[in-house]
Amino acid sequence: MVALAATLLGCSRGSTDEAGAADVAKLDCPHEAWRKALQPAQYEVLFEEGTERPFSSPLEKEKRTGTFVCAACALPLFESKTKFDSGTGWPSFWAPIAGHVGTSTDYKLILPRTEYHCARCGGHQGHVFDDGPKPTGKRYCNNGVALAFVADGEPLPELRSCPA
Numbered sequence: 001m002v003a004l005a006a007t008l009l010g011c012s013r014g015s016t017d018e019a020g021a022a023d024v025a026k027l028d029c030p031h032e033a034w035r036k037a038l039q040p041a042q043y044e045v046l047f048e049e050g051t052e053r054p055f056s057s058p059l060e061k062e063k064r065t066g067t068f069v070c071a072a073c074a075l076p077l078f079e080s081k082t083k084f085d086s087g088t089g090w091p092s093f094w095a096p097i098a099g100h101v102g103t104s105t106d107y108k109l110i111l112p113r114t115e116y117h118c119a120r121c122g123g124h125q126g127h128v129f130d131d132g133p134k135p136t137g138k139r140y141c142n143n144g145v146a147l148a149f150v151a152d153g154e155p156l157p158e159l160r161s162c163p164a
């Protein structure tokens with residue numbers, strides 16, 4: 001199954017975005033607009049690719065059923081059924097909502113890592129590693145401050161346009 005998925009991704013026109021990402025219309029806002037609209041800690045992670053301190057996010061312990069949306073533009077990125085306790089101190093998931101995150105290679109550390117971001121606004125969310133649980137074997141290690149949680153039964157927020 002994983003091999004099949006890898007094969008399918010390998011056929012996707014050389015884009016670094018995952019299959020289906022083309023379905024999400026991009027929102028290209030000036031970073032300055034986001035800087036004014038977001039909390040400083042959110043802005044630093046989302047648009048300066050910062051990393052929050054481990055165990056600092058209440059979402060790490062979030063166990064309810066619901067949806068995790070981008071803290072900038074409100075695009076749903078993860079469902080609670082893919083969340084697991086990685087013990088790392090960051091909210092961790094084994095799969096994003098298909099097509100809702102894009103990836104790129106980050107060379108900030110000596111070993112290249114794969115960073116991933118919201119497919120809509122481009123806001124950085126975290127890094128993906130190959131040591132996750134079944135069924136994907138992936139670990140999406142997410143900054144909690146870059147997400148907002150919406151419990152089942154609550155309405156999802158409307159997708160946000162560029163802040164004024």
Ligand SMILES: [Zn+2]
Nearest residue numbers: 070073118121
């Ligand atoms: Zn977003």
